[in-house]
Amino acid sequence: VSLTQLLVFLLLRVGNAHKILVFNPTYSSSRVHFVATMVNALVEAGNEVHVIVPEVASNVKVVGSKAHRTIFVPSLKGNPLNSMLLHTDPLAPVDMRDAVFIQNMTIVAEEICADLIAGYDYWMELKREGGYDVGIAENFHAFGIMELLKVKQAILFVPGARSSAISRLIANIPAPPSIMPDAFFSSLSISPSLLSFPQRAFSLAASIATSQMLDMHLDREDALLRAHWPQLSPLRQSLSRIALILENTYPLLSPPQYRTHQIVPIGGLTVDSSLGEVDDEITRLLDETDGDTVVIYLSSIDTAKKLSRKLKDIIIDAISSLPNVTFLWRIDMESEGNHPPNLRTFSASMKTVLGHPRVRAVLCDMDATTYHEVSFSGVPLIALPLQGDQSHHTSAGISRGTTVLLDRDTVTARNVTMAINRALSDQSISTEATTLAKQLRRWPHRPSDTLVKHVDYVAEYGRPLGLEFAQVPLWAYYCLDILIPLLIVLLLLIYKIMRLWIGGYYQIFLKIKKNVEKKRALEGLSEEEEDEDEDPEEPHHRDSHSNHSHSHGGHGHSHEPADCDCWRHDPGVIELQRAMSGQQPVQQLQHRTQQQSLVREDAAKDLRKRKKQVSFDDGNG
Structure with missing residues (x-):
């Protein structure tokens, strides 16, 4: 390669170079190593990279970084993780440990925010240099610091799986809790893909709780920053201007999630040609x-x-x-x-x-x-x-x-x-x-190329213009305005069908019951008629005592015992007494008797007619 070609190449690299600011808090060796690898990829692409390192864990060191400038901001209170039980003893029995872990991480982030405010003199000299094209950070408060340093474009870095709360807050990406439980709740992450009813209920509660904790954390950091720099924009407004989200996930190694053009996976960035070379x-x-x-x-x-x-x-x-x-x-x-x-x-x-x-x-x-x-x-x-x-x-x-x-x-x-x-x-x-x-x-995916090209694009054009998810209310997102009326109509239809079905059987039951009652009534009436036909002159009341005869006027008469006068109440006897006493003519008595005979005949005819009707109804039933 000639000297001229080398100079041309260097001029092109310098012409395309950008000034980039990266925040790399020392949470853990693995996370610091990944961010350092990201910095090295940007430096090797010809960019000028400065790094601010808030010291969280004093034993975690930034090793192998090629950044042009690194500024360390010491912790005022020491490592806040050392006082947290889940960090010092991860096997400790703690109720709602996943929620407690999220709360602990928000506390650590707020401690870092306080350290950056107190360590103003460490990093404020970067403001005099200015000219940063892109800033990359994972904590919310860092985007307020970027505004102070007049960074033109901001990128959010997610060091692992993306929380559903982050998806909704930053990119307005839906994350249905029934199929995409929050990645930070271990009991749901290990569960099968199809959650049970209790798991879906817990996932919904976890999603709401995570969003609430994130909102409160955002408000607290916003209050800390604006208490010292009132001219800053609200932190929510700064987050709304985020151009991209770089997340440490690999397409073939991650469960499915909703994405947009703003979500850029760069997982596997630490996997390079040196993988396999043994120390x-x-x-x-x-x-x-x-x-x-x-x-x-x-x-x-x-x-x-x-x-x-x-x-x-x-x-x-x-x-x-x-x-x-x-x-x-x-x-x-x-x-x-x-x-x-x-x-x-x-x-x-x-x-x-x-x-x-x-x-x-x-x-x-x-x-x-x-x-x-x-x-x-x-x-x-x-x-x-x-x-x-x-x-x-x-x-x-x-x-x-x-x-x-x-x-x-x-x-x-x-x-x-x-x-x-x-x-x-x-x-x-x-x-x-x-x-x-x-x-x-x-797999045709090179994380280093993806990182460099997307950062270069954001530095040149800002936030990529693309179609985004529409912001709709909850009832519209789940189509409740459609499903609920349909459900009501379906329930009414089922009610009507059940009512007709049950009502039809109930009417049949009532008809059968009525016919049975009629049959029983007619059978009782028939028995009474048969008794009257067999002995029409037998008195209604009988005495248990035997009759005895008395002689009276040369004629033999049969009389009941003197101590029983039930016969006196018989209607026929009463009519006979009235006729004999002259109170009722004999002709009238005969006429009444004929009428009673006609009534009996009509009753017998009606009885036969009803029997036929009942037999007909039973046959139809």
């Missing part, structure tokens, strides 16, 4: 041993001082129970006493270990970066998700068939031993991991 320290350690090797890497715990006693005992006991397996643990255990002879410790980066042929499995907490690097290496995973979105990544690994799960709430040394044995002996897991690694390497 000399690792080579020396493994050459001294035989058999399989299991790597242990907990992204949030890199020193034994931060390791809780319970978790340490569980891991050490599991290591001791597998003497034929060599364990490589990325942790500083110099201050600890003796440890098992098959345990080795190292300090190199994770990807410098994965290329060794003896590494057969990785036990990790499944942060996004570790998950991506191990998946690209084709090594089975043993997942112990401890906090945050780690359960979300674990669920994706289980779905891929490359991951063995250790439940945080029930983990014991025996469970760890069983999981390690399964990862080492189950050939299907190893096969799936190898197949997935081949697919990932052939």
Whole structure:
């Protein structure tokens, strides 16, 4: 290459160069390493990059960054995570631990905001330089700082899975809790894709609670910033101007989520051509041993001082129970006493270990970066998700068939031993991991190119113009104005059908009941008529005593006993007495008797007619 060509190339690179500001708080080694890799990719593309590093965890160092300028802002109160139980003891039994973790992270972010305000002198000199084209940050308060530094365009960085609350707040992206539970609630992330009714109810409550906590956190940071710089725009307004969202996810390794042109996945950025190159320290350690090797890497715990006693005992006991397996643990255990002879410790980066042929499995907490690097290496995973979105990544690994799960709430040394044995002996897991690694390497997605090109586009044109999700109220989003009337009409229709159906059977029942009552009544009337036909002159009342005869006037008469006068009440006797006493003519008595006979005949005819009618109705029924 001639000198002229080299000068032309440099001029072109300088002409396309942009000035970029990046915030890189020291939450954990894994997160800091990813942001440093992002900075290096931007620098290698010819951009000038400055980095502000708020010191959260003092033991986490920024290593390997190629930034042109790095400004450290010390913490006023020390590491706020050290006072939080879930960070010092991730296995501690805490009610609503996922919500508590989210609350803890908002507290840490507000502490960083206070540190940046107090450390004004550290970074305010950047304002005099000015001219920043793009700013990249993950905390909300950083966008207020960008406004002070007159950064032209802002980009949000999401270090792992995107929370549903972030989706709605920044990009107005829907996240239905029934099919997309919040990534930071572990009990829902590990659940099957089809949630049960109680799980969907809990997912809805979790989604609402996360949004509320995020809104309150945003208001508190806005109050902190504007108390010192009243001229700042409201923080919500600054967030509405965000051009892009860069998220540490990889398309083939993430559960499905709604996206827009604003969401740019750059997961796998730390996976480059150096993946597979084994560090000399690792080579020396493994050459001294035989058999399989299991790597242990907990992204949030890199020193034994931060390791809780319970978790340490569980891991050490599991290591001791597998003497034929060599364990490589990325942790500083110099201050600890003796440890098992098959345990080795190292300090190199994770990807410098994965290329060794003896590494057969990785036990990790499944942060996004570790998950991506191990998946690209084709090594089975043993997942112990401890906090945050780690359960979300674990669920994706289980779905891929490359991951063995250790439940945080029930983990014991025996469970760890069983999981390690399964990862080492189950050939299907190893096969799936190898197949997935081949697919990932052939996938047409280069995260470094995606990052550089999108940042360059934003620096040139600002926020990309594209179609966005319409902002609609809840009732319109779920089509409640359509579904509820349809449901009401359907219920009314069902009611009418049921009423006609039940009413028809009820009418039939009443008709049968009426016919039965008629039949019984006619049968009773028939029996009375038959009794009257058999003995029409028999008195209505009978005496139980026997009759005796008396002689009177030479004629024999039959009389009832003197002590029974029931016969006196018989209608015929009364009529006869009236006729004999002259009160009623005999002709009138005969006429009445004839009428009674006619009435009996009519009753008999009516009886026969009713019997026929009842028989006809029964036949029709």
